[in-house]
Structures are given as C-alpha cells and as structure tokens.
Amino acid sequence: GQNIDQPTEMTATEGAIVQINCTYQTSGFNGLFWYQQHAGEAPTFLSYNVLDGLEEKGRFSSFLSRSKGYSYLLLKELQMKDSASYLCAAMDSNYQLIWGAGTKLIIKP
Amino acid sequence: DADVTQTPRNRITKTGKRIMLECSQTKGHDRMYWYRQDPGLGLRLIYYSFDVKDINKGEISDGYSVSRQAQAKFSLSLESAIPNQTALYFCATRGKEREVTGELFFGEGSRLTVL
DSSP: OOEEEOOSEEEEETTSOEEEEEEEEOSSOOOEEEEEEOTTSOOEEEEEEOSSEEEEETTEEEEEETTTTEEEEEEOSOOGGGOEEEEEEEEOTTSOEEEOOOEEEEEEO | OOSEEEEOSEEEEOTTOOEEEEEEESSOOSEEEEEEEOTTSOOEEEEEEEETTEEEEOTTOTTOEEEEEETTEEEEEESSOOGGGOEEEEEEEEOGGGTTTOOOEEOOOEEEEEO
C-alpha cells in the first residue's frame, strides 16, 4: 500500500533550527512535496523535490533521498509565524498526491 | 479576492439532508480537485476533473458526487449527509503545465458539520 509517515507534533524555539522528517512508500514516484498549513487555513506550497539532494529556498530547505524513501524539511531562524502544520506529500506513478497527516510545529519564544 | 473561492465556508446540517459545496476559480486552470481533511489524517481525494467532460473518482468517492459546470466551477454534493462526513473540505486547482511539479492552489476550505 501507499503510505506517508511524519511526526505528529514538534516543538522548537524561536530563532532555532528544526528538521521535520517524512518517509514515504508509493507505487512509483514522481516527486515529494511540502506544504504549509496555518490553523484554519488552506495549505500553501513550499517545495518540490524529484532528484536526490537539498533544495534551498530562503529560510526553508528540503532534502530528498529516493533510495531511502526519505525527505526532510529544514526551517532555519524560526519565527513565531512559522507555527503551523507541515504536510508532506508524495506523487505516485499516476501523478496523484499521497498526503501525510501533517506535523504540527509549535514555536516557543 | 481569492483565486479559488469556496462557498459556504461553514455549514451545519442534519443527517439525511442534501448539501452542495461550490468552488470557483479565476486562475484559468483546467484541473480541479475536491479533498477532505480530518484530524490525524492526511488530505484525502474525493473527486477530480481534468476538464468539463472529465470526472474521476478519488480514493473516497462513496457518498459524494460532483459536477463540473464550467472550466471555472466544480461542485461537490452530499446527496444524503451522514455524521462521518463531518470534515473540512478543500477545493484545489492545478494548471496542466504543473502536472508533474504538482503545485496545487487551494480554496479557503468549507467546514461541514453533520448532526
């Protein structure tokens, strides 16, 4: 079956760095996505990885290892506004997104 | 104004009632999707459409139906609502050119409560 695993909740301190992990099992693979979702709001696109390695975009970076079925989202210089849920999603061979349940990130001052 | 608009934003209804959630978009995208989100679960695909004449079932289509009235409009219906359909529903769109990179644009969500 197809499955995405990510931690349910993480806590970090303002100004620090946090890494949110995601492992996936899909029928075929066409990329790994990260979305951010603030409470009560719509998810918004953060990143897309299809090749192994690190993609950096400002304070956010995303890493992919296809051989390990593993990705992480790295958030640097955490700000209070980064408090949100982070959704990992893998695209299968039919170009359908398989979503994880999301990681709720709590930022403390 | 939002590019992807959902109505209603909130709805409370009773078991057995028919409910329609509407979605309209101004992004000119041909692909439209309906997802539901439940606490502790990932987004689950209900139906999707690649154009007006193309409707496809997602992983949890039972109890739901859809209508693609125009390229910009995609409606989700619950013919006879039941309590386990209580959830947050999202409409999303994607341009054909984004088929591989997968960037979805979501509406603001419709929170449905079935009593």
